Amino acid sequence: MQLTDKFSYDKCNNKVKYQIKHEDIPISLSKELREAIYYLLWYVPNIKSEQSEKNELLTNPQYDDFIFLEIMKSMNLSDEDVLYTESITEKMISPFLEEICIKCPKIIMTISSGETKTMALLRHIRNAIAHGNFNVIGDMVVGFDLQRYENHIEYRGFFKINPNNLLDSLRKIQFDYNSQQLITKAFKNTGYFIQVYQEKYQRSHDFELFARKNNKKYAIDIKNYKYEKIVDQDFIREMINQYEGLIDDITPILIINTSFLDKKSKEELLCHDVIVLDVKNIQKMVKGRDMVAEIERAQLFKN
Template identity: 65%
Template sequence: MELSDKFEYDDCKNKSKYQIKHEQIPIKLSDDLREAIYYLLWYVPNISSEQSSVNELLLNKQYDDYLFLELMEAMNLKDEDVLFTEHIEYEQVKPFLQEVCTETAKLILTISNNETRVMALLRHIRNAIAHGNFNVIDNILLGFDIKKYDKEIEYRGFFKIDPKNLLKALKKVQFDYNSQELIKQAFRKCGYFIEIYENKYEKSHEFELFARKNDKKYAIDIKNYEYDQMIKETYINDLIAEYEGLIKSITPILIIHSSYLKEASKKELLKHDVIILDVKNIKKMIAGRDMVSEIQRYQEFKLTKKID
């Protein structure tokens, strides 16, 4: 599955009429929807809530397609069920204003220039819930993120989704989508044993993860930086000095999610047998391609060639 602009409206003969205003106060909620609302109001990462944590991965546009497709799968959404746009016209939401098909899920969401799809999705659903602009129709959660003016309504988001699937997606956001879990998943896909790095492996540097495959061992250092930030050479030299304190049988792996290195820094790291993995490498590993082994084989080939 991939994201495109193939959005389709419901072709449904038996649509359910509804109104946003709750007839019963308070509204009756299923356990799944109640738990989903708790997540949305308090625990969604990167929001202004005392209970919210920072999750750089969800803000990283380089991982956005992969993560959003994972959420689409959790919510049972197909490509034709999702539309992202800079501006929502009234005609685009008009078919959903008085009656809806409760057999399918749909999303129509605005997205800002620097926003990821994942955070746009969470923002719009949270806004609709927080402002009470939602209802449950035949066990389907339906809502609008809107801005009201004197005589006009600006539509910023529309959603209708199964609360069970929404809860499944929110739990993925809360527990699965962070740097460590994604990297664990990538390494396991390629046959590695991987765990939290413990002090017994080294004393000089705070590594996040330890990986092992066959007789090879690795210490994994995860770095999250601003996307456009150039990493200074002095910082790289400091890292190399710390890596050299490792046990000789353990190879350091530097994972950089969202910034970039100068060629001189890359060469210096490679010279000290440091394996560098970027976003493209991690995505390939998630697909089952062992980039660590490939990089090591390439490094060994270059070394052999130099000796010859």
């Protein structure tokens, strides 16, 4: 699947008339939609919420298409279902204002300057939910991100999507991106064979991925969970002890935000032949630059 300009409007003959205003108050919501709303209001990354965490990948243009395509897959969207544009005209939005097909998901959205498609989508859905401009019609949650003026309405986003698929997508955003999918893509783009780490490779440490290139083998440990500012030295030593249990000349690779490591931790990891990759390294690997090989060559020159 790829992003194209093949957006198409609802073609079904049995469209459903609807209104955004809730007939029953409070509106009856499925468990999945309630959980999705909790994520949207409080836990979406990079928003002004005390519960929100920073996620650089979602705001980085380099990863934009990759992550947005994964979200589209989670929402069961094709390229014909998504339109992103500088502005939404009356002609674009009018086919959805009074009736919709409740079987075909669709998204129309504007993107602000410097904004990724992923963050734009989250912003529009969140705004629609927060301001009550949504309703549940059949198996779809339908909503508009809009601004009302005295003489007209400015539409900034529209969506009709399945709540279960929305929840799956939000869970991926919360828990998956930063991790295995992206790392797998980065290593494949630089010529590595990569797969889920299996028990036959390991002794005492649970790694996420195994990679191989030419005659070299690697065990990949991905640290995404939240640390307090700096990783504790005892934790580093414990991790190194576990790494040393590897067999068959497998080199450990630690993928971590290097701001969590102080100078002593980095030096200790290097002394034990642990390769450390951060987000910037992974960005370069997605583009096809083998940072693992570069780090290994640099270490050879030092020695």
